[in-house]
Amino acid sequence: MTTRHNPLSPHLQVYRLPMLALLSITHRGTGLFISAGALLIPVLLMALALGPEAYNCVQSCLASWYGQIFLFLLSASLIYHLLNGIRHLIWDLGFNLEVKSAEFSGYLVVIGALLLTTLLWVLVCTQYYGETL
């Protein structure tokens, strides 16, 4: 018997994922990433409970370039998941279920997430570098 190497469905390199599916899997991905990032809450609170040295250690870690990149990605994921989550709640109420309108609200979520993430980091930067600017 000959082995056939035909591409199997859904072959992602050929099949373009529809926009709605792309947003859906992004919701999942960001959810998992936020779950990992949520570790920061007990870590930061425990560091505060343990004393200034532990807190300064965590703080300097987060202030480093990799900490800042991580926090940026985490905040972007959180804002996207939050906005798209509200979209899910609206669907649960029975609204916005037509493909065209769901796509429109999807674009709103993406644009809103980009805007709010930018706004948040402008705020962060003015807090951090406010004196030096």
Next chain:
Amino acid sequence: MSYRSPLARARGLGPAREGVGHWWLQRLTAIALVPLVVFLVVALALLGKADYQTMVAWVSSPLVSILLIALAIALFYHSSLGIQVVLEDYISTKWLRLCAIMLVNFMNILLAIVSIFAVLKITFGIAQ
């Protein structure tokens, strides 16, 4: 006509035998998380590189303590429920799936307890 038995209908439990409990709690925690997450993100952005004393004073103020504990409960519960669905979708081996879900649940419960413990310790142990 309906093919569901009257008892199943009365209990509201579908073929999964757990009803809409999971679905409902995920929505409930999601709604609670909307204001809580906005509060945390904006507060942390404004606190910036706050020093130790400022952070302790912030966490130990009554409203912030209560909101942080509420956030920890809602967040780790929501996370547990969400990861459970992902695991159910992608792990087909039954015992492995069950183990993974249990592990995630224990982890999230632990993280919530650690967070709540730390908030209480900061509020009642450090800030006087």
